[in-house]
Amino acid sequence: MTAQRILAARPAYQFGEAAMGLAFVLPIVVIMGGLVFMPLVTTVIDSFYRVDPMRAGEPFIGLRNYTDLMTDSNVQASWMNTFAYVVMAVVLETAGGLGAALLLNNIRRGRQWLLAATVLPWCLPPVVNAIVWMWIYNPSYGVLNHALISLGLLDAPRVWFNDRGTALFLVTLVHVWRMMPLTAIILLAALQSVPKELYEAAKLDGAGALKSFRLVTLPLISGGLAIALSQSTVFAFNLFDEAWIMGGSGLDTRSVIIQVYMSAFQNLRFSYGMALSLLAMIASLIVSMIYVLRVYRETRLD
Amino acid sequence: MSARTINSRFLLAGKVVGVLALLFWSVGPIYWALATSLTRPADLVSKAPRFWPEHVTFEHYARLFGAESVSQGNTVQSVWPQFSAALLNSILTSLAATVLTVAIAAFGAYAFVRLRFPGRNLVFVLVVATMAIPAYTVMIPLYRLMIMMGLIDTYVGITLIYVSAFLPLALWLMRTVYQAMPLSLEEAAWLDGAGRIYTLLRIVMPLAAPGLIAAAILTFLNAWGQFIVPLVFSPTLATKPLTVLIPEFVTRNYVDYGLMNAAGILAIVPPIILVIFLNRYLVSGLMAGAQK
Numbered sequence: 293m294t295a296q297r298i299l300a301a302r303p304a305y306q307f308g309e310a311a312m313g314l315a316f317v318l319p320i321v322v323i324m325g326g327l328v329f330m331p332l333v334t335t336v337i338d339s340f341y342r343v344d345p346m347r348a349g350e351p352f353i354g355l356r357n358y359t360d361l362m363t364d365s366n367v368q369a370s371w372m373n374t375f376a377y378v379v380m381a382v383v384l385e386t387a388g389g390l391g392a393a394l395l396l397n398n399i400r401r402g403r404q405w406l407l408a409a410t411v412l413p414w415c416l417p418p419v420v421n422a423i424v425w426m427w428i429y430n431p432s433y434g435v436l437n438h439a440l441i442s443l444g445l446l447d448a449p450r451v452w453f454n455d456r457g458t459a460l461f462l463v464t465l466v467h468v469w470r471m472m473p474l475t476a477i478i479l480l481a482a483l484q485s486v487p488k489e490l491y492e493a494a495k496l497d498g499a500g501a502l503k504s505f506r507l508v509t510l511p512l513i514s515g516g517l518a519i520a521l522s523q524s525t526v527f528a529f530n531l532f533d534e535a536w537i538m539g540g541s542g543l544d545t546r547s548v549i550i551q552v553y554m555s556a557f558q559n560l561r562f563s564y565g566m567a568l569s570l571l572a573m574i575a576s577l578i579v580s581m582i583y584v585l586r587v588y589r590e591t592r593l594d
Numbered sequence: 595m596s597a598r599t600i601n602s603r604f605l606l607a608g609k610v611v612g613v614l615a616l617l618f619w620s621v622g623p624i625y626w627a628l629a630t631s632l633t634r635p636a637d638l639v640s641k642a643p644r645f646w647p648e649h650v651t652f653e654h655y656a657r658l659f660g661a662e663s664v665s666q667g668n669t670v671q672s673v674w675p676q677f678s679a680a681l682l683n684s685i686l687t688s689l690a691a692t693v694l695t696v697a698i699a700a701f702g703a704y705a706f707v708r709l710r711f712p713g714r715n716l717v718f719v720l721v722v723a724t725m726a727i728p729a730y731t732v733m734i735p736l737y738r739l740m741i742m743m744g745l746i747d748t749y750v751g752i753t754l755i756y757v758s759a760f761l762p763l764a765l766w767l768m769r770t771v772y773q774a775m776p777l778s779l780e781e782a783a784w785l786d787g788a789g790r791i792y793t794l795l796r797i798v799m800p801l802a803a804p805g806l807i808a809a810a811i812l813t814f815l816n817a818w819g820q821f822i823v824p825l826v827f828s829p830t831l832a833t834k835p836l837t838v839l840i841p842e843f844v845t846r847n848y849v850d851y852g853l854m855n856a857a858g859i860l861a862i863v864p865p866i867i868l869v870i871f872l873n874r875y876l877v878s879g880l881m882a883g884a885q886k
Binding site: 312330404473477536 | 609613617630638645698705709717720726727734735736737738815851854855869870877
C-alpha cells in the first residue's frame with residue numbers, strides 16, 4: 293500500500309505536527325476522560341459495592357445489587373414499561389417517519405417549509421412538549437376529549453391516565469411526536485441517494501408503485517433504516533422527560549431511567565442505581581446492534 | 595378520462611391529504627399551546643369546547659413578566675423573579691456549552707482528519723463510541739465527582755457536563771465536513787508560505803462555516819432542552835434553567851395551565867427562530883450526524 297510506503301519513508305510522526313495534534317485533542321481527552329470514561333469505570337466498579345450516602349462504609353457485596361434488581365418488583369415493572377415504550381415508539385416512529393420521508397421526497401413546491409414544520413417538534417424542549425400534551429390530554433378541559441366527543445367517537449370525557457395501557461401509549465405518543473422527525477430526516481437522506489434511473493428501469497419492466505418500492509427503494513434505504521431503527525430504540529430506551537413530567541414517580545408509566553433516578557436521588561441507593569443504569573445501557577446497546585446486523589444481512593441477500 | 599389521469603389525480607389528492615396530516619400533527623400541538631396561553635383563565639375551564647381563544651388576553655404573559663393577578667380572591671404573586679433567573683440560566687448555560695463545544699470540535703476534528711499524532715484513532719473511536727452511552731449511565735458517579743469539586747449548581751459544572759455530552763456529535767459532524775474538503779486548498783496555502791495555524795483559521799474554517807453552524811445549532815438545541823442534567827445538578831435558581839422551572843408551576847392546589855403554556859411558548863421561541871432561519875443547516879447537520 294502506498295500509505296505504508298510513505299509512512300516507512302519518513303519518521304512515523306513529525307514533531308511539530310504531532311505536538312499540534314495533541315494540543316488540539318487535549319481538551320477532548322481531559323473532558324471526555326474526566327466526565328465520561330472515569331465515571332463509567334466508577335459505575336462498573338461501584339456496582340459491586342454498597343455505596344449508600346445514608347449508611348456508613350462502602351463494603352464489597354459482589355453481585356448483590358444485581359440479584360436484588362432481579363427480584364425488585366418495581367424494577368420489573370419499569371422494565372416492562374420501557375419494553376412497551378420501545379416497541380410502540382420504534383413501530384410508530386418508523387412507520388410515520390417513512391411516510392413523512394416518502395411524502396417529502398415527492399414534493400416539489402414548498403418542500404422547505406414542510407420540512408421545517410416536520411423538524412420542529414424535534415427542536416423543542418421535551419419538557420415543554422410533555423406539558424403541552426398533558427394539557428391536551430387533560431380529562432376535564434383537554435382538547436382531546438372535546439374533539440373526540442364532538443366527533444361522536446366518545447360519549448363522556450375519559451380520564452386517560454387511569455388505565456396503564458392507555459397511559460403508556462399516550463406517553464409514547466408524545467415521545468414519538470418529538471423523535472419521529474429524526475427518523476424522517478434519516479430516511480429522507482437515504483431516499484435522496486437512490487438513483488432516479490432505477491425507478492425508470494423498474495417502470496419499464498412493468499413494476500407498479502408498490503413493487504418498485506419493495507424491490508428498489510427498500511433495499512437501497514436499508515442502511516438508513518438500520519440507523520433510524522437503532523436511533524429510535526436507544527432514545528426510547530432512555531425515555532425519561534416525557535414520562536417524568538406526565539406520570540411522575542407513578543409505577544404505571546415509570547421507565548427504567550426513572551427507576552435509576554429514583555433509586556439514586558430519591559431513595560439514595562447510589563450503587564443500586566448504577567447497577568441498573570449499566571444493565572439499561574447494555575440492553576439498549578445489544579438491541580440496536582441486532583438491528584444493524586440483521587438489516588444489513590437481510591438486504592445483502594436481496 | 596384515461597386510467598392515467600385518474601391515477602395521477604388520485605396521487606395528487608393523496609399528497610394533499612398527507613401534507614395536511616403532517617402539518618396538523620407537527621404544528622397542531624404548538625398552535626394549541628399558543629391558543630391556550632392567550633385564553634382567559636375562566637375560559638380555560640369552561641365546558642364548551644373552543645378551538646381558538648374567544649377573548650385574547652395577555653395576562654399569563656403579564657404574570658411571567660411581573661404583574662400581580664387575582665385568582666379566587668387571592669393575590670397571586672408574579673413569577674418574574676424566578677422566571678427571569680431561569681431564562682438567564684438557560685441562555686447562559688446553552689450559549690457557553692455551544693461556544694465551547696463548537697470551538698473544541700473545530701480544532702479537535704481537524705486534528706483527527708489532517709494531523710498525525712500518536713493515539714489519534716484510538717481517541718477518536720473512544721470518543722465517538724460514547725454517543726451510544728446514555729448520559730444517565732454516568733450521572734451518579736458524576737454527581738459525587740461534582741460535589742467533591744464543589745461544582746454542583748455552578749455554571750462551570752453544568753456547562754462542562756453539557757460539553758461532555760454533546761461533544762461527540764459535534765466532533766463526528768466536523769470530521770465529515772473536513773473529510774469532504776480537498777487537501778489541495780491547504781497545500782496551495784502552505785506552498786505560499788502560510789503556516790498551519792494560519793491556514794486552518796483563514797482558509798479551512800471559513801470553508802467549514804456551514805458545518806460549524808450546524809454543529810452549533812444541534813448543540814444549542816440539545817442544551818436548551820436538557821432536563822435530567824439540570825434536574826440533578828441545578829437544585830436552586832442559581833443555575834436552574836427554564837426546563838426545570840416550568841414544571842414547578844404545578845402547585846399543590848391546582849395546575850396553572852395558562853401560565854405553563856405561556857412559559858412554554860416563550861421557551862420554544864429560540865428553537866423556532868433557529869428552525870425558521872437556519873433550517874437548511876439544521877437538516878444537513880442531522881443528516882450528516884446520522885450517517886455512520
